[in-house]
Amino acid sequence: MPMQSWFSEAKLGIFVHYGIYAVDGVPESWAFYTGQVSHAQYMKQLDGFTASQYEPRDWAALFARAGARYAVLTTRHHDGVALWDTECGDLDVVRRTPAGRDLVGPYAAALREQGLKVGMYYSHSDWNHPDYASVLHPSPSPDHEDVLTSPWVAPSAGVEDPGAWSRYLAYRDGQVGELVDRYRPDLLWFDGEWERAEEQWGTDALAARIFRGDPRTVCNARLTGHGDYATPEQGVPLRAPDGPWELCLTVNDSWGFQPGDTNHKSVRQLVRYFAETIGTGGNLLLGVGPREDGTIPDEQAARLEGLGTWIAAHRDAVYGTVAGLPAGHHYGPSTLSADRRTLYLVCFDPPREHVGVRGLRSRVRRVSVVGTGTPLAHRVVGGLHDVPGVTWIDAPAARDVDEYATVLALELDGELEVYRGTGRI
CATH class of the missing domain: 2.60.40.1180 (Golgi alpha-mannosidase II)
Structure with a gap:
């Protein structure tokens, strides 16, 4: 089915990295992968994740004022912690954190109230799942050779277990199916694809499951073999990718909430990134990182408001172009x-x-x-x-x-x- 026209017409989306990593303000999932903190210390953040001031309607209203036409929420990052009450295991914020409730459903409803398209991030990889480190990537790129040695990705002693990998794919497909059936996302934003070869991921079956739920669902190119658009990160490409694309850019230097990162881009810089991106045919997916309580830092909200003011004054040069x-x-x-x-x-x-x-x-x-x-x-x-x-x-x-x-x-x-x-x- 042809890609939905709304995506290329949207121009601006908001990328929300929200998860337990905001409790200690450490890099999302990567903090334990790289050894910055121990796995036990990272997972202890479950006890401090409250979402006590989580008001997705406030998020949606802010995103609309920013001029965004869609948003993407990290429903499950590489750490495997789901933001909804998944039936595929029990590692979710409903059962395992003081938040104690589904955070994805209210997010989807709030966006739709504002007329925004609903995007959901989901990582193919899950470094906490007992069946994940069960097969080896046959030929990783030089940038990702760590997937052959990382205990979070590679099987112990290099001994592969195809049965465990099949169980893992059933788990992943089951969770994606839950997102599709319960929340009807307009867009699915996949990640983690570099850790396995395309044929290992079984994306044919996953894509069929997604499009059976709604054939109009837009997917990024990290659903390998079936994606609709490219997702360069953190720098405007000198040559626009072929076909639809989106620049993923953080307001400061971090995806999730990190209180020590005060290197926020100015409104003028964000206007420049935005104009350069839409001028070569792409969308800007601008990333913010809420605190663990669900509030977006004032410095980031102010940038969104400023960008939105500029877009509103120049909307004829933005939308419909x-x-x-x-x-x-x-x-x-x-x-x-x-x-x-x-x-x-x-x-x-x-x-x-x-x-x-x-x-x-x-x-x-x-x-x-x-x-x-x-x-x-x-x-x-x-x-x-x-x-x-x-x-x-x-x-x-x-x-x-x-x-x-x-x-x-x-x-x-x-x-x-x-x-x-x-x-x-």
């Missing part, structure tokens, strides 16, 4: 209306004297500042034969310059056409 000009035509990102008749230029620095656009074959009928509507004069200078001249646009007055990024709307006489040649030889 596609990737804009190729690199080299404008010194900044750009987007293009779906009918290809309005080009939106993003200027991160206050324009001085003029904004120049190269290689426009289309005639520009009108230029205005998005958000204020102020018209700007423009003219074409130069050009020879089939090589177009430079379109020079008068810089907007100071009152029309946005604090974070100014956007100019170029209304075209017809659909966008650009020149990509080398000029007359």
